[in-house]
Amino acid sequence: MNTLAPLQRARAGLDSCVHCGFCLPACPTYLALEDENDSPRGRLLLMGALLDGSVNPDDPAVRRHLDQCLGCRGCETACPSGVPYGQLLEATRESLVTHRPLPLVARLVLRLFATEWALRSVLAIARLIRWSGIAALLARLLPARLAMPFAMLASSARPAPASYDARGDGARGTVSLLTGCVMEGLFTDVNRATERTLTVNGWKMRVTADQRCCGALHAHAGDAVMARALARANIAAFERSGAEVVVLNSAGCGAMCREYGHLLADDSAWADRATAFGAKVRDVHQLLASAGPAVRAGADERHPRLGTPVATRVAYDAPCHLQHAQRIVDAPLAVLQAVSGINLVPLADSDQCCGSAGIFNLLLPDVAERVLAPKLSRIVESGAEIVATGNPGCLMQIGGGLCLSGSAVTTRHPVELLDETYARAERPR
Amino acid sequence: MTSLAAQLGRIVGDAHVIARATQLLVYRSDALPGLQRAPARAVFPGTRDELIEVVRVLAAAGAPFVSRGAGTGLSGGALADDITLLGLHRLKRILALDPIARTATVEPGVVNAALTRAGAPHRLHYAPDPSSQTACTIGGNIAENAGGPHCLKYGVTLDHAIRATVVLPSGEVVILDRGDVARDDGTQGGYDLLGAFVGSEGCFGVVVDVTVRLTPDPERVCTLLADFTRVRDAADATSRIIAAGIMPAALELMDQPTIEAVESSVYAAGYPRDAAAVLLIEVDGAAAGLDDDVWAVERLCRAAGARTVRVAHDAAERARLWLGRKKAFGAMGRVAPHLVVQDAVVPRSMLAELLDDIAAIGDRHRVRICNVFHAGDGNLHPNIPYNAHNADESARVHAAMTEIMTRCIAAGGTITGEHGVGLDKLPYMEQLFTADTLDAMCSLRAVFDPERRANPGKVVPVRACREWHGVASTRHGARAGETR
Numbered sequence: 001m002n003t004l005a006p007l008q009r010a011r012a013g014l015d016s017c018v019h020c021g022f023c024l025p026a027c028p029t030y031l032a033l034e035d036e037n038d039s040p041r042g043r044l045l046l047m048g049a050l051l052d053g054s055v056n057p058d059d060p061a062v063r064r065h066l067d068q069c070l071g072c073r074g075c076e077t078a079c080p081s082g083v084p085y086g087q088l089l090e091a092t093r094e095s096l097v098t099h100r101p102l103p104l105v106a107r108l109v110l111r112l113f114a115t116e117w118a119l120r121s122v123l124a125i126a127r128l129i130r131w132s133g134i135a136a137l138l139a140r141l142l143p144a145r146l147a148m149p150f151a152m153l154a155s156s157a158r159p160a161p162a163s164y165d166a167r168g169d170g171a172r173g174t175v176s177l178l179t180g181c182v183m184e185g186l187f188t189d190v191n192r193a194t195e196r197t198l199t200v201n202g203w204k205m206r207v208t209a210d211q212r213c214c215g216a217l218h219a220h221a222g223d224a225v226m227a228r229a230l231a232r233a234n235i236a237a238f239e240r241s242g243a244e245v246v247v248l249n250s251a252g253c254g255a256m257c258r259e260y261g262h263l264l265a266d267d268s269a270w271a272d273r274a275t276a277f278g279a280k281v282r283d284v285h286q287l288l289a290s291a292g293p294a295v296r297a298g299a300d301e302r303h304p305r306l307g308t309p310v311a312t313r314v315a316y317d318a319p320c321h322l323q324h325a326q327r328i329v330d331a332p333l334a335v336l337q338a339v340s341g342i343n344l345v346p347l348a349d350s351d352q353c354c355g356s357a358g359i360f361n362l363l364l365p366d367v368a369e370r371v372l373a374p375k376l377s378r379i380v381e382s383g384a385e386i387v388a389t390g391n392p393g394c395l396m397q398i399g400g401g402l403c404l405s406g407s408a409v410t411t412r413h414p415v416e417l418l419d420e421t422y423a424r425a426e427r428p429r
Numbered sequence: 430m431t432s433l434a435a436q437l438g439r440i441v442g443d444a445h446v447i448a449r450a451t452q453l454l455v456y457r458s459d460a461l462p463g464l465q466r467a468p469a470r471a472v473f474p475g476t477r478d479e480l481i482e483v484v485r486v487l488a489a490a491g492a493p494f495v496s497r498g499a500g501t502g503l504s505g506g507a508l509a510d511d512i513t514l515l516g517l518h519r520l521k522r523i524l525a526l527d528p529i530a531r532t533a534t535v536e537p538g539v540v541n542a543a544l545t546r547a548g549a550p551h552r553l554h555y556a557p558d559p560s561s562q563t564a565c566t567i568g569g570n571i572a573e574n575a576g577g578p579h580c581l582k583y584g585v586t587l588d589h590a591i592r593a594t595v596v597l598p599s600g601e602v603v604i605l606d607r608g609d610v611a612r613d614d615g616t617q618g619g620y621d622l623l624g625a626f627v628g629s630e631g632c633f634g635v636v637v638d639v640t641v642r643l644t645p646d647p648e649r650v651c652t653l654l655a656d657f658t659r660v661r662d663a664a665d666a667t668s669r670i671i672a673a674g675i676m677p678a679a680l681e682l683m684d685q686p687t688i689e690a691v692e693s694s695v696y697a698a699g700y701p702r703d704a705a706a707v708l709l710i711e712v713d714g715a716a717a718g719l720d721d722d723v724w725a726v727e728r729l730c731r732a733a734g735a736r737t738v739r740v741a742h743d744a745a746e747r748a749r750l751w752l753g754r755k756k757a758f759g760a761m762g763r764v765a766p767h768l769v770v771q772d773a774v775v776p777r778s779m780l781a782e783l784l785d786d787i788a789a790i791g792d793r794h795r796v797r798i799c800n801v802f803h804a805g806d807g808n809l810h811p812n813i814p815y816n817a818h819n820a821d822e823s824a825r826v827h828a829a830m831t832e833i834m835t836r837c838i839a840a841g842g843t844i845t846g847e848h849g850v851g852l853d854k855l856p857y858m859e860q861l862f863t864a865d866t867l868d869a870m871c872s873l874r875a876v877f878d879p880e881r882r883a884n885p886g887k888v889v890p891v892r893a894c895r896e897w898h899g900v901a902s903t904r905h906g907a908r909a910g911e912t913r
Contacts, residue, residue: 024564
């Protein structure tokens, strides 16, 4: 059996690379590790070498360079030839896991995300550790490497949730939120804010039962079998709920859901359903921005009478899977511009990865830390008080990094900030 | 005796020395993957002192080496054939930026576009803008005397280099300047040694740092896109514009196959897909009087047969038009997996005729030629996308390229405008230069690198050097003294 079959099927994508090197400055691991083997051009070359047999799939150096890819896909928006790098990486990892299983930690985490009751329990315990203050305490006391997971958890705590009676005419259509594992487990308030802001802007929310993890973590790590199983479950669940639009507020999950068609392309029973599902997927910022005038009018009409809002400096950091994978660049900025009273400050290199990348920061904390370091410096230089970003991994990686560095800057989802604006507008003076 | 890799590892740290074959694969080529040479080892110094120490260790071992920046070169210039590859990409600090003097001092691994970004708050930019500027390094630009679209008006790399600290292959550190400004010790004058160094393709030494000029952003910029139904007409418009005494900041031509590749990419710029060719013309300078130039360019294009002439109405549209042009080379990957790129310079007045001839050569060899080039200075870039796994097609592509180059030389042109000779164009050198001239080049090199250890086997064919006769090849000659 040819264990490289998945990569073999994706081979045409490799042939588009002309070696121009334009991807190098777009690659966070090349910038951090300074070796072209840790660049898109280098990794594509290693993939080609795996296929033509000139390198061995068991070569530890080869595996390390491929493992060290964040999968941020920043190279895709830099590549003039349109090399489908993300698909090639996943095909490579799928091929390599047949040679050597994933590390134990990775297997445990992936299994956890695919097992509903266990995931729910673990997230409940995590909330307890966060609520009790233990997370924040350990983040302070433990040495940096061990402290990071607790700092990340502590940073996911939200301020008191906004409360107001969200009303809308529902005229824009019916949408259903893919709630997501970490979003619903640790960022529950962001999910509720998502529902309220969409309602205010004219969407009718519908709940979809029996949702599962989107499978992104599994697909990125090479566990395509599990990713496909989860995808099928979600497709079926959303078909049952009859939602016209599937909305997500997590960039990583959104990118995965859009690509269900590719993931299940070889499954004749599901390929068409998967493609249809992918076509219904929207990021929450897209929906809010498309409501355009409603968002702005809402903000404008409601706010001038509110007194002087606190002028908070907010910087937007683009989640890679929003900017590079879904190519959504302007919509989150439009949402932030609709938030009254904030001063949007530019963040240099906001299109560069923060090093979160799913479970990457658990598996390769050293590399993740080196990728995060310049991000934290740029944030400090920007003078922002809040970093807004629309992905749970990024919220926690940047949040945890800021927490450990002793910074007072916090991370928020853009939708939370909009939600607070609406809440303030409702509040009597 | 410890191995050379171990000695180098002691200087830069073992993580920054590569000696395993699988990890050296990516360092076998630059942006012209048709040419490959396997280095024996690669070393990446991270500081100025490490760089100098590495060169000294190589000198003590008598070991030849090749410098490399980002590997975006297009002539195989940075290939190391079983010798040491000296990667300079970690040396990426901007050491000083003086907005008053309008200069910057940078390490060799600083990316060209990063320098322009650093100048932006002061309304300054680094003028030489090779199409690979988002990735290529200033050190590589110095080695190749890189050009770019805007060099038509603003000059090439040499025109912007003021002073360089260079470590010679012997390990000696020297400062090279152009003899035109007073030095720290009050002296001035002498030969333009920096002029000799810039464009020496890594054969004279390694840049430790270089001071370059920054150029004030023009008060106003106007970018026009003219499209034509015949390539010839576009070439004709070029000649008319220059003949009218207008000095555009840039004047670029792209033909239909190139337009098609760009428009299918993420860098789609809105070039009309049905045009035989487009001209991208930029005029800039003081706001007063610029409209006259824009109007004149538009009129001249129409007179030459332009179908439409459109003026970019804002900075975003201008950026999009340029991005399409600059990424055109990379976009060729959409046409076929492999690519040969050429870089001939011909008299501008002969552009139309030569483009016809190039098209005829392409037809005869049944290859698809994509032209994207600096029309304003007659710097042609015929690119041929092909599949290298097809032996017959490869043979036809290379036959066509050789014929194109021979035709350009016969027209009074030369073989490189900005990509350098490297390995790729070595065979044409004897066609272009007399034995005496090649010999003089060898003598000049001997001043900087008498042992011929820096980038051996490039630029001047060894057999052309009389004093070197008897040396079968640099690689062979050097190996005797190399510690392995």
